[in-house]
Amino acid sequence: MMFRMIAIVAALGLALAGSAEAQTPRKGGTIRMTAPYGSSFTSLDIHTTQRAQDEIYAKALHRSLYIWNSAEGKPVPELAKEVVVSGGGLVYTFKLRDDAYFHNGRKMTADDVIWTYNRIMDGTKAYPGARFVRIIEGAAAVEKGQAKEISGLKKIDDFTVEMKLTEKVDPGFYFFTALTSIYPADEAAKDSFIQHPIGLGPFKFVEHVPGSRIVLERWDRFYKPGKPYADKVIVSIMGEAAARDVAFRNKEIDTSVLGPAQYVAYQADPNLKGTIVEVAEVFTRYMGMNPAFKPFADKRVRQAINYAIDTDLIINKLVKGKAYRATSWLPLTSPAYDKTMKPYPFDPAKAKQLLAEAGYPQGFEFEWTTSQNESWGLPIVSAVIPMLDRVGIKAKVKQVETAVLAEVVRTGDYQAFIYSQQSGPDPLAALKCFHSSTPQPACNYMNFKNAEFDKILDEAGQADDAAKRTQLLQKANALLYEEAPVWFFNYNKAVMAVQPWLHGIQLNPTELTHQNAEELWVDETSPAK
């Protein structure tokens, strides 16, 4: 189902991927990727950083228990050859690969997996991957300092691990990101590890020039026969879109993420049009409304906001078509996306009527906290303000830095804010952010509480039948749409330009820049040696 959806939203990209499959991958060459998200790599200890930027290199250097398979549209086991589920869906037994070697030549064992998850739960370090490992029984106790080891993890033998979960979820969605990369036990505790990381991935670490690039080279003992194809991967930090544009046109880099303005320019350029790949990423952009601020406590007011804004106009004119209109929370590439859902129409009259019914015939005033982000920040807010003004709602802008916005959102210190939040790939996890048991600082940023929603979602969580689960998730998503805790703005359309000599690009909806590097290869037309 997800594959079909990706095919719809990224026909062009698939055509490119399809042509790549038709050729025989070439061994050798250098892949030159770019890290486009502004600043330097946060750290070479990938457990410490949740930024998409860092995972670009980590996908080549490290491996987790699962991996995202873009063709299948779901996480699949990576470091395990076999996974047996028992205990009513709560116990997972992983038969690990016995041919996975760390870059120091040591074979990975069950001890490494257990050591890694225990490390991530060190409550004194606030490792961001803790949010995923918390689904293992006893992990929270380690985080709180009440236990030394995660009780739900058991070594059966050197290559078998048993994992007891606290709830019936697919652990694949929790253990595929680099935040839960498996480290070599003991070696990773040494100070030198931060300078010279050791992973299980297809490429090993060579060099880090902070603020400029990371260089990796082929790991010959990688467990997938014949892979990786390339000899070397270079990931350059290039936060400036205009500089990336020159470098891409100058054939100095093989991939470049495009912003709205470049998206338009590349589409219009016959030489560059064919380089574009695009995918609906699992991020929803929205304006969150605080129910503690009186007008927003009324559902009709929240719905009125959705009716009052000409969202299509903003997507077309300001975002330059580099987004998909949101129809509730779950994005197009979510396995539970309901394509029968329609977005709120632009209907200011209906908005006025709803406001009058809610007791605000003259409208009201609120403070809107925003960052400067061009796709979901100040420019969007500035365009929306006159639209809201037309129905009597006055918005005052409060501009903050992105880091401050993250804190404002977590602490609930706002009347309204505009943000981009992960809404996938696991629809259950994405919707759980609206469950009343989810604390606001976790991801229930609008402090949403609705008993009926909780009930449906709990039922979905218990459902064994996949179809039934999807049906319940769609029902919960529809209820969320009706309750409108947010203005449903858009789902991100990620766009990347890819040089014609680079093949094997995966249309990864979790983050397009995150490529399983062993699948990539460059043909002989690449100008890089």
Next chain:
Amino acid sequence: MLSFLIRRLLQTIPTVLAVVLLVFVLFSVVPGSIASSMSDDADPHVELRLKQQLGLNDPVYVRFGNYIAKLTTGDFGTSFRTREPVTTMVAKRAWPTLQLIFTAMAFSVLLGVPLGFIAALRPGGLVDSAAMVLAVSGLSIAKFWLGLVLMYLFALKLGWLPSFGYGDGGLKYLLLPAITLGVSPMALFARTTRAAVLEIMTADFVRTARSKGMSETRVVKWHVMRNALVIILTTVGLQFGGLMGQAVVVEKLFSWPGIGSLLVDSVLQRDIPAVQGSILVVVLAFLALNLLIDVLYGVIDPRIRYA
């Protein structure tokens, strides 16, 4: 000279302390915390423990005291973000920034000063007008835009130089960012030199020298140049500080691994030890350069004494 040097070095201590204190206080009051930078799902209990471990729950004066104590042993602390010693981080970034700044300065002096001289020797002439148009343009041009134009021209159109990156730190990687950074001071040097030379040309000692029959070449060489150099040197000293501030734009644009981009990244992620370390190094470098300029004054002009 030695006592002058010692006195000047002692004078830097309160300056450095004031800067460290200021940065400390600023980062104690700005919103945003390291915990929210690290994880947008940090359990409040974990956040508390993290802050405790990093010593962030202590009062500002205690933290400041601890920091100063560490500084005296040469320890800049550990980065919240990378978990590396700040000293190592700063050391890695200092050399690329120095490379960039010194090359930019060399470019600007070698081009700007002769340009100003030539312009001043024929005031109102074609060269003078052209040089001053160039100078005004150089001062007003935005670095970001200039950098892009240079990339477009020298990398994309002519294919002479790489458009970005550090490479092996060699000159071909250094040229475009250094020129981008150097154009503005180059323009300033041209203007300053021109103004200085024009002023000195009308000074009494120049008139005296001419009236004594000294050739124009000797007048320019022995009187004008030497006196103008003191003014130019002052401008160079002031420009070093400016270049350090402006380097961040260039470093970001060209993916140059300097201290400027380290500072900005650290500020955005609330990595206080790294911010403090970077600022401290920049301030120390600035003070050292100013000291060097003061010493050079004496070499050029013996009238300046170090009493």
